[in-house]
Amino acid sequence: MFEVLQNDTLAPNVHRMVIRAPRIAKARQPGQFVIVHPEADGERIPLTIGDADPQAGTITLFIQAVGASTLKIVSTPVGGSIRDIAGPLGKATDIEQWGRVACVGGGLGTAVLYPLAKALAESGNEVTTIIGGRSKPFIILAEELAAFSTDVLVATEDGSLGQQGFVTNVLQELIDNPDKRPSAVFAIGPVPMMRAVAELTRPYGIKTIVSLNPIMIDGTGMCGGCRVKVGDETKFACVDGPEFDGHLVDFGLLMDRLSMYRDTEAKILEELPKELRDKIIKVKR
Amino acid sequence: MKKNLTPKERMAIERVKMPEQDPQRRIGNFEEVNQGLTEEQAIREAQRCLLCKSRPCIAGCPVRVRIPDFIAALAEGNLPEAARILLADNTLPAVCGRVCPQETQCEQVCVRSAKGAPVAIGYLERFVADWAMAHPDKLPKEQLPEPTGKKIAIVGSGPAGLTMAGELARMGHGVTLFEALHDTGGVLRYGIPEFRLPKRIVDTEVKRLLDLGVEIECNVVVGKTVTLDELRQEFDAIFIGNGAGLPVMLNIDGENLKGVYSANEYLTRVNLMAAWRNDHPTPIIHGKRVAVIGGGNTAMDAVRTSKRLGADRSIIVYRRTEAEMPARIEEMHHAKEEGIEFILLAAPLEILGDENGWVKGLLCQRMQLGEPDASGRRRPVAIEGETFELEVDVVVNAIGTRANPLLTATAPDLKLNKWGNIETDENGATNLPGVYAGGDIVRGGATVILAMGDGKSAAVAIDSFLKQKN
Numbered sequence: 217m218f219e220v221l222q223n224d225t226l227a228p229n230v231h232r233m234v235i236r237a238p239r240i241a242k243a244r245q246p247g248q249f250v251i252v253h254p255e256a257d258g259e260r261i262p263l264t265i266g267d268a269d270p271q272a273g274t275i276t277l278f279i280q281a282v283g284a285s286t287l288k289i290v291s292t293p294v295g296g297s298i299r300d301i302a303g304p305l306g307k308a309t310d311i312e313q314w315g316r317v318a319c320v321g322g323g324l325g326t327a328v329l330y331p332l333a334k335a336l337a338e339s340g341n342e343v344t345t346i347i348g349g350r351s352k353p354f355i356i357l358a359e360e361l362a363a364f365s366t367d368v369l370v371a372t373e374d375g376s377l378g379q380q381g382f383v384t385n386v387l388q389e390l391i392d393n394p395d396k397r398p399s400a401v402f403a404i405g406p407v408p409m410m411r412a413v414a415e416l417t418r419p420y421g422i423k424t425i426v427s428l429n430p431i432m433i434d435g436t437g438m439c440g441g442c443r444v445k446v447g448d449e450t451k452f453a454c455v456d457g458p459e460f461d462g463h464l465v466d467f468g469l470l471m472d473r474l475s476m477y478r479d480t481e482a483k484i485l486e487e488l489p490k491e492l493r494d495k496i497i498k499v500k501r
Numbered sequence: 502m503k504k505n506l507t508p509k510e511r512m513a514i515e516r517v518k519m520p521e522q523d524p525q526r527r528i529g530n531f532e533e534v535n536q537g538l539t540e541e542q543a544i545r546e547a548q549r550c551l552l553c554k555s556r557p558c559i560a561g562c563p564v565r566v567r568i569p570d571f572i573a574a575l576a577e578g579n580l581p582e583a584a585r586i587l588l589a590d591n592t593l594p595a596v597c598g599r600v601c602p603q604e605t606q607c608e609q610v611c612v613r614s615a616k617g618a619p620v621a622i623g624y625l626e627r628f629v630a631d632w633a634m635a636h637p638d639k640l641p642k643e644q645l646p647e648p649t650g651k652k653i654a655i656v657g658s659g660p661a662g663l664t665m666a667g668e669l670a671r672m673g674h675g676v677t678l679f680e681a682l683h684d685t686g687g688v689l690r691y692g693i694p695e696f697r698l699p700k701r702i703v704d705t706e707v708k709r710l711l712d713l714g715v716e717i718e719c720n721v722v723v724g725k726t727v728t729l730d731e732l733r734q735e736f737d738a739i740f741i742g743n744g745a746g747l748p749v750m751l752n753i754d755g756e757n758l759k760g761v762y763s764a765n766e767y768l769t770r771v772n773l774m775a776a777w778r779n780d781h782p783t784p785i786i787h788g789k790r791v792a793v794i795g796g797g798n799t800a801m802d803a804v805r806t807s808k809r810l811g812a813d814r815s816i817i818v819y820r821r822t823e824a825e826m827p828a829r830i831e832e833m834h835h836a837k838e839e840g841i842e843f844i845l846l847a848a849p850l851e852i853l854g855d856e857n858g859w860v861k862g863l864l865c866q867r868m869q870l871g872e873p874d875a876s877g878r879r880r881p882v883a884i885e886g887e888t889f890e891l892e893v894d895v896v897v898n899a900i901g902t903r904a905n906p907l908l909t910a911t912a913p914d915l916k917l918n919k920w921g922n923i924e925t926d927e928n929g930a931t932n933l934p935g936v937y938a939g940g941d942i943v944r945g946g947a948t949v950i951l952a953m954g955d956g957k958s959a960a961v962a963i964d965s966f967l968k969q970k971n
Contacts, residue, residue, distance in 0.1 A: 302681065302683070433769055436907055438769070438905065439748065439769055440763040450750065476760075476784075480782075
């Protein structure tokens with residue numbers, strides 16, 4: 217059992233939870249994830265480790281409640297426990313000296329981006345962070361990211377915070393400015409956003425790393441359910457990823473495979489108590 | 502009932518038939534197919550044993566169960582004694598009594614098989630093990646030796662690791678089992694379906710280990726959560742039994758379509774994640790026409806599972822003939838009774854998809870048998886130009902698994918063979934002092950009982966290693 221030490225709401229249905237997991241905290245590197253299994257008969261959910269404190273033996277997870285299982289996780293109160301957390305899984309981010317990098321986060325992807333951006337900055341890169349979201353309440357971690365970013369630029373679809381539009385608009389401006397053009401881009405967020413970023417940077421030949429979130433079960437390479445196509449090769453995101461070269465990823469296939477259980481998910485959502493269902497639908501739109 | 506039967510009287514008894522759930526009924530549920538013998542049936546079957554002097558069955562058993570001794574006790578109706586003998590030799594008898602291929606092991610060498618049917622050793626093992634589970638109060642309390650103070654880490658709680666844990670605990674050693682998944686049992690839990698091995702059996706066998714003082718920590722992925730080196734600093738010896746958890750892909754077009762599963766994923770969803778239960782949220786695609794590629798026990802488990810999930814047609818596609826199939830005869834027989842179709846001498850060429858990315862068919866190549874290959878089985882050879890299409894909506898790949906590199910990738914000093922399996926001597930010792938390995942991580946895909954045999958022999962080796970270390 218893994219004790220919950222802190223549980224804050226960052227945005228509608230987005231929680232930051234600090235959890236006691238000494239072994240994971242000690243072993244974890246930026247870019248890695250855990251599999252959280254909230255109840256005996258529940259799903260196994262992959263979640264990026266947002267931060268870790270090896271001395272305190274704690275990890276930080278950012279979780280958006282989008283279904284019955286994630287709702288169960290974020291509903292665990294401080295002092296309560298989560299049944300199973302396994303990890304750290306996946307490959308750590310390859311932190312190189314890029315010079316100037318742009319870190320682009322969309323929605324909850326910003327939370328996944330956070331440890332990566334921090335690690336890039338700590339190793340001497342000049343980090344410009346771009347965060348996007350539907351509207352002001354969905355922009356998360358701006359302050360935390362500002363602590364080590366040269367700039368934090370915000371784009372919202374409704375213009376309620378920062379520039380009105382998408383993260384790609386902001387990124388285009390950076391690329392167009394010779395003083396700010398990044399030599400690498402890290403983009404994490406919804407699949408359409410990552411695809412758009414990869415398409416934007418492709419003609420400029422700017423290295424673009426994305427972090428993929430396919431359906432996963434064991435997280436150890438055992439089942440192959442998380443397979444993604446990268447270039448000509450089929451890769452298992454859980455052991456070969458989750459980060460890949462965005463210019464090689466088959467995003468269409470990824471989106472398609474993510475939709476595999478849409479009917480079942482809709483049915484499960486339908487069976488939830490109305491109050492919880494409304495809460496989730498509101499966030500999902 | 503008369504106790505001292507003459508050999509002639511013993512020879513006159515016919516081999517018992519295992520009571521089975523009716524095929525038409527069982528394809529609608531996940532309850533066990535084999536229902537188990539009654540006490541009367543078991544005792545009568547036990548009396549078929551001639552108590553021969555040569556006792557070939559013991560050598561035929563990878564964990565060397567004293568088969569004639571437990572059967573003799575059973576034949577006399579002395580169930581506590583039969584259970585005592587069986588449990589002393591086999592950590593997981595209720596598992597073995599259900600999933601061991603007795604027909605190629607103990608029963609194959611039974612002297613009675615020279616003239617007719619061998620003693621149904623597997624059925625008897627299952628009967629005695631189940632009786633022991635139901636009557637824990639009638640078993641003598643196990644006396645453990647003085648603790649040795651030695652600590653051993655076991656990686657993986659599958660059949661090799663569980664056996665190892667039981668053996669070492671009974672020698673007085675401190676044992677910690679590390680399991681990567683959220684529940685114990687390895688392939689016994691995620692791989693073998695409920696209708697062949699109910700999970701309550703695994704639970705009971707694991708509980709017996711906990712009662713012996715074995716500690717179990719789930720959610721520890723050795724190689725990721727802790728490394729082998731870290732374990733070596735903390736423990737006096739290590740046993741690696743983390744299995745062959747890496748699916749071999751088909752590497753054909755269409756493999757990433759929706760509705761294509763590896764057998765590992767398909768069975769894990771159904772077994773570990775309980776997708777077979779209607780009241781359960783784990784999703785799985787309930788195919789109407791399911792093709793399972795492969796001819797081993799895993800393929801049989803997957804295809805019979807698909808039937809129980811409601812498929813109208815469940816089809817085995819295998820590139821050789823039935824004679825070369827590695828699956829147990831009983832599994833093939835049960836599958837056929839359940840209406841499973843066998844399409845033989847056919848190899849998958851391409852998985853066909855519809856415009857929305859879902860599986861709609863399987864394109865197959867007709868094969869014929871050629872010369873024997875390295876395994877001694879006749880090699881399948883394509884018949885040029887002869888292909889055919891199967892209309893299916895789910896394809897399960899059960900062609901096999903390989904060694905999972907998660908642990909070995911972070912243990913560069915550990916010696917591997919060219920397939921990534923850990924190299925060991927006949928006692929399971931690796932090239933690193935105090936590090937032993939067994940089961941599928943050493944053998945590649947093999948059986949539960951061979952993994953258990955590895956666990957048992959490596960336990961003896963570890964014990965003597967620890968004694969020498971003093």
